[in-house]
Amino acid sequence: MNSSIISKEEILKAFEFRHATKEFDASRKIAEEDMAFILETARLSPSSFGFEPWHFIVVQNKELREALKPVAWGAPLKLDTASHFVLGLSMNASMTKWDAPYISTMLHEVKKFPEEVVNGYLTFYREFQERDFALDTDKKLFDWASKQTYIALGNMMTSAALIGIDSCPIEGFNQEKAEALLREKFGVDTDKYGLSYMVAFGYRKAEPPHAKSRRNKKDLITWL
Ligand SMILES: Cc1cc2nc3c(=O)[nH]c(=O)nc-3n(C[C@H](O)[C@H](O)[C@H](O)COP(=O)(O)O)c2cc1C
Numbered sequence: 001m002n003s004s005i006i007s008k009e010e011i012l013k014a015f016e017f018r019h020a021t022k023e024f025d026a027s028r029k030i031a032e033e034d035m036a037f038i039l040e041t042a043r044l045s046p047s048s049f050g051f052e053p054w055h056f057i058v059v060q061n062k063e064l065r066e067a068l069k070p071v072a073w074g075a076p077l078k079l080d081t082a083s084h085f086v087l088g089l090s091m092n093a094s095m096t097k098w099d100a101p102y103i104s105t106m107l108h109e110v111k112k113f114p115e116e117v118v119n120g121y122l123t124f125y126r127e128f129q130e131r132d133f134a135l136d137t138d139k140k141l142f143d144w145a146s147k148q149t150y151i152a153l154g155n156m157m158t159s160a161a162l163i164g165i166d167s168c169p170i171e172g173f174n175q176e177k178a179e180a181l182l183r184e185k186f187g188v189d190t191d192k193y194g195l196s197y198m199v200a201f202g203y204r205k206a207e208p209p210h211a212k213s214r215r216n217k218k219d220l221i222t223w224l
Pocket residue numbers: 018019020021022074075168169170171172173197212
């Protein structure tokens with residue numbers, strides 16, 4: 001079955017509706033099932049080799065939201081007003097390097113590959129990391145995992161917009177200080193995970209102050 005259940009116009013309307021919401025209406029809460037839907041679109045997102053190198057923390061605890069403010073200059077108003085506030089974590093090298101135990105667990109227990117397939121997959125994955133993409137430092141491996149986690153970010157924001165929910169992606173934080181805080185107060189094992197982004201969800205307090213500005217198609221798309 002391949003019949004469209006939503007029109008292109010409706011989808012583009014959602015893309016126009018979505019904007020980086022600076023302040024939310026603090027009195028409005030996202031329904032549990034709507035938030036579950038948004039998070040499900042993160043879970044179903046594609047990732048390189050299918051390794052899902054991410055984790056999402058939904059921060060609803062008021063004290064923990066307060067604790068984030070000093071390390072996240074781009075977030076205070078959103079931390080105060082967003083219905084839901086999510087941290088997008090990505091796996092560090094200890095999790096995603098070709099010989100990491102997590103990779104083996106994914107292949108055996110999630111993908112349920114037979115042993116001979118696992119071995120072939122690992123050889124291929126090792127060559128990709130070491131030769132094709134030269135992921136030869138911990139930082140490069142983290143950034144590569146981050147790229148996957150940003151796909152989930154895009155999907156969450158788009159799916160939220162499609163059901164009339166606003167969002168704001170946030171990179172306005174100090175990564176080192178934020179990760180120290182996550183280690184101390186949020187129970188995050190920072191040997192395994194780093195912080196890629198934050199994203200706030202809720203309902204806008206006011207209409208956006210500016211119309212959307214974007215470059216022209218001809219300046220960013222080349223057809224050959
Ligand atoms: C990865 C990423 C990080 C961002 N970080 C912040 C942020 O820290 N604070 C903020 O207010 N907006 C942030 N933005 C929002 C952008 O400024 C915004 O998306 C851009 O100006 C385009 O506007 P629009 O999203 O309203 O169409 C971020 C956007 C992205 C994609």
